[in-house]
Amino acid sequence: MISQFVILSQHGDILLFKDYRGDVGKESPELFLQKIRDLSGGLAPPTFHHDGIHYIHVKHSSLCFMATTRSNVSPFMVIELINRVASLCKDYCGVLSEEAIRLNFPLVYEILDEVIDFGYPQGTSTDMLKAYMENSPVLVREGTTPGLFGAERRMVPSTAANKSIMGTAVSQGRKNEIFVDVLERLTVLISTSGSVLRADIDGIIQMKSFLVGIPEIKMGLSEDLTVGKEDKRGYHSHAHVDECSFHESVDLSEFGQSRVLTIHPPQGEFPLMKYQASGDLPSLLPFRLFPTVNDQDSSRDMELVLKLRCDVPSTSHAVNVMVRVPVPKATTSVSQQLSGPGQSVEFKAQEHLVVWSIKKFPGATELTARFKLAVANRTPSSRLELGPVSLNFELPMYICSRLQIRFLRLFDHEQSYVPYRWVRYVTHSDSYVIRI
């Protein structure tokens, strides 16, 4: 039973305000913002309370969704509900951005009206809701927003999928299109000695369907895919996941034998399959780092050499690689020596951080960076303040679990149309940390 639902912009403007129960004052967004600012720079816990009102908020691609309540509801329910509303907004407006919300006030307001009744959640499925929605969306013109397909992490410059599911044939020249994204997020922790302490893959196959009707889709995954934690995996590297879960629209009857999924996709975006793998990954880790620290007492400077190797096949490449090295607090300046063009180094004195960024990093190559850190009044403990190094990167068309989509076929008995099918693979770093 939530009392109010508010959507706030990045800067704290109220984009949308809906009151459901009238038991919380209208000034609640201001109070909320004030609280948020008081609490350490945007890192406030998702729930807090003030003066008998509970504020629960979730951030979604630069927008802040906030709900207030006075009663004892399950915080999970509210957070989950907020997430659902956010994904509904995305489905209906095409993208989730301040501009999209501004342009689609009536639509979003209507969604909020349908989804939540007197503070109680009703149906939240995109398909079901479509029957009740009357407003048509205003599309955000391309180019006005950066590619925001998916959550904030996935920065693939493609706006192809940023469409509303409400679009009509007349207004859009709408095509039968289906987008499939295989996204993996890597969590890796490598110890000082170079051994892998932890390697987790968090994968998701995301489907966004603009197909007319609900045709049957058959999707074939890698035939050698193994599921489960059995130890007898052998040494040859085949696709493997520890556990996976599927969306309710998936029929798994052929999955056991031929790894084929039969799908009746609802319209809009939905997670088709989520999977996790940990421990020994079937493929090499995409990056290895060989650090050398030259820390002699005689010199005032500390020398740090980072040799970074990209272990993906030479056909692939990593983009937007960022290596962040925490340096001792007393570091006053940094000078560097880089091995090639397309790289840059920034020293953030405030955060005691050296950031080495590489625009494009081809597979099976190696880059070296040499840093000289000028550290004022150095002590032996300065060395301890170095590291751990963390990497951020994006690997298009490369997947660490080796999961592949073999084919994607559509079966529709009535219409013989040729749908456009798009498949994409992306690996992201969630947390890729190397201790030095």
Added chain:
Amino acid sequence: MSNGGGSYNAQNDSRAGSTGEPDIGTEPTGGFFSADYKKHDDLKQMLDSNKDNLKLEAMKRIVGMVAKGKDASDLFAAVVKNVVSKNIEVKKLVYVYLVRYAEEQQDLALLSIATFQRALKDPNQLIRASALRVLSSIRVPVIVPIMMLALKDSVVDMSPYVRKTAAHAIPKLYSLDPEQKDQLIQVIEKLLADKTTLVVGSAVMAFEELCPDRIDLIHKNYRKLCNLLVDVEEWGQVVIINMLTRYARTQFLDPNQQDAVADDDKNFYGDEDEKDSEEEEDDDEKEKTPPKKPYMMDPDHRLLLRNTKPLLQSRNAAVVMAVAQLYHHIAPKSEVGLVAKALVRLLRSHREIQHVVLSNVATLTTIRKVRGMFEPYLKSFFVRPSDPIHVRTLKLEILTNLATETSISTILREFQTYVTSSDKDFVAATIQAIGRCASSISEVTETCLNGLVGLLSNRNEYVVAESVVVIKKLLQMQPDSHSEIIQHMAKLADSITVPMARASILWMVGEYSDRVPKIAPDLLRKMAKNFINEEDIVKLQILNLAAKLCITNPKQTKLLCQYVLNLAKYDQNYDIRDRARFIRQLVSPAGEKGALGKHAKKIFLASKPAPVLDSSFKDRDQWQLGSLSHMINQRASGYSPLPDYPETAPDPTVRNVEVNPWEQVPMPWAEKTHKKKAGKPKKEAFYSDEEEESESESDSEESSSSSSESGSESESDDDSKSESGSDKEKKSDEEPESSSSSSSESESSSESESESESESEPDTKPQKKTPPPKTKSSAKPKKEAKQEVSLLDLDVIDMSSTSAPVPAPASALDVLSPSLASDLQGLSINDKKDTAISVTTPMFVSTTSHELLHRMTGEGLAANYRFTRGTCIYSTSMVPVEVTFTNHTDSPVCNIRIGDKKLQAGMTLQEFPEIPSLPGGGSMSVSIGIDFKDTIQPANFQICTQDRKYNVSIKPPVGELFQAVTMSEADFTAQQSKLTGMNENSGKVSIPSQHNNSKTITARMSELANVAPVSSSQDGLYRFAGKTVSGGTLLLVTVKVGEDNSANITVNCELMAICSMLVKEVKQKLSQA
């Protein structure tokens, strides 16, 4: 259901109409926000225009203003008259606006009520539902009675969606007028009995808001709720699970009683630590009476646990958490373990969810008994650099709680790396966590201390300060064994520069100077030498040290102390000067010993209590897990603590659902749809209309002569005259209008036909429209739908013709109040009228099921069926059959469906949707519908799985071909007199004397066949009525018990075969011993 489908199409039509209009929605409205719109004149003009696209544009702007929180209330009058717009898009926006502003402009809002009332009778379920939703959202106290009526109507609506909306309306109505509580609880009771998954979730929401303590309402529905749970939509699941947790706590015994006792014994020998952590819980449990008999879990308790378990896989985090808390609170400890995996899985979702999950896990890990289940997932709680600080601290908390002798080394290694983090707060928290690990696990205390001492050389003063504080705490707990650490720290005083750390060391040396008797004076000497260069906090601690040493070891340090005090006397800082003065007076008073000096030792060297290093989540398990109160660790309003288990189990039979006498929910919708389906002969339409007027709703007379019928008819007519009279009066003169304006109404053909028939009836007099909305909301929706249209249109014409909207509200109010009175009247009359024949819910629903497919034949797949006696969801002429598939194998069976059907001519079978996969050991129920065409011919069909086909057949017992109906005694005799001769069959039987009572006979009859008892004025005369499901043929059973336990059985039914079979079966049943 089938009717719902029909009306849905209708809605599509009307939408198609709206999209046919110029689509303005794609035009950006953005420019407007910068424009000057202070005057809303342009908007008003647009709203007044008769072009839909202009109106739409205006409404979009207005809703945009509403959404931004800008005031748009002065447009109310202009907006509200558009509520009648035919354009659904406009209409919805008007609804949105109305809900927002109705409370502020109550008078004007009343103008719109009539529209909603009309929409409530719309054939389209979506329109009915949205009207109900908006009506109930308008917070205007005057309309409470109208809302109540609408609610009561909607609760028995045929569309589950409308009923769901009705459930949602209950809390709204309650908040508007709490005095309606009792009535609303009755409504909730009805909704709880609903068998549709869509409805029960919302019904339980309403239950939780209004009367969470009325646990008695749940009893009868408990098993149904458990069984439906998997299919309920996710939000409903959350609410139901939370409610059932509470229910289980009040109704079932503690499954862990015996464990508790066993643990008590164990504690006796167990080590100290364990005992501490457990003592509180065990105390609680000890107070309870020791179990007298071995604990047996109530099957219902088991049912709940079993049915919630699959929901741990839900993709909704709220559902997973709800199940987790259910298991935590009511499952035997041995089974709680399986929630760990699900909770850990939740960690991978959104950051916000992560935070909430972690805080719940943190609480769980403070409870020693369940801690073990998270141990395999230790690594999942390792901190990632990307975690925000609140998540980090929670993870630390969990890691600390999980630390055991075996895992501590891993955890400490992990902690070591955290200490190097650049986040100060996090480092401090980590060091504290290390301290807690050290204090809880004695094996590693030493290691931790050494590690912490190592940290003292850290450059980061927070690390050092925190380390010293933690070391101090650890030493305070066991100072005896650690003089060497104190020594070591005293040595460190030379090298450490961080003032805070130096101060801490000095404090510690002073406090435990007896452990380091040689070093302490030396340290003081060194410090005294450098006194003037020290920081203020260090100076203060030097003073403290000097004072303490002076008391314990005056011989060596007296002079040093004097020296330090003298130095301090001339310090720049007044705090230090003050402290020096104070100490001097205590330690070495100038003159005679002061009164305080005697106590100097007590003052300075009092033993300080050791700090307690405890989890901050320790006290959180008092809250129900997963609740907001738990999250914020304080009572949220509306929180009620989980009750303790009862000492003795309450009567478990209350949950049996065999006899539910209150459940006389009339289901008029079933009757109506049936009529349409049955294709009633045209020539009898006149009578059926007549009947509809009087709300009798029977269609049994279609088979018989009408002479006796009309008698009963006129009787009921008299009853209803008071309320329905006025309807009739107006109908004739408003008819033309209604037909012209009914474009948006798309009623099914038979409906509209009967409608026009009734309207063409000779009426009393053409009456002028004096009190127009008088009958607006009298209880019977269908026949007034038309009339509402016309009424409203008149209203609107009135309104739009007056250019100034001011006079309108007054008149609206005037008109409205009398209607309320008549509404209430109508209601009370309606309640009394029971003369009609109407379908009711069955008296008895058998739980025994028949075998459809044996598991041997089905190679592990077994199927059973049972007759649920409800209304079939597929068609009202079908007998609903519930088929339960059970997979006895280990591997899943896929693609279970119905294959070829070999049915008798005319029979139809509605298949269930294919079951994609039935996991090994799992079972699943589906419902199918079979139209047996009132014969007992078996329905033969095939059940197919992925690779096999099995031939099966369902043969209905004769009693299952019926549907219970209620009718008055007079009706019964009237109908019976029509069914004589060939249609009557009778027999004689002797009833065993112990069973010769009304209760047994009624029970046995309703067990045998789906019939309802008819009240009887005669003793020893029992009457039952039913009608066949497919054809709607009336069935009348009379059992007349004579003197000597012999009984005459008479069955009247047009279908002779059924007649004779039933007599045979009744004889058999009643003569059973």
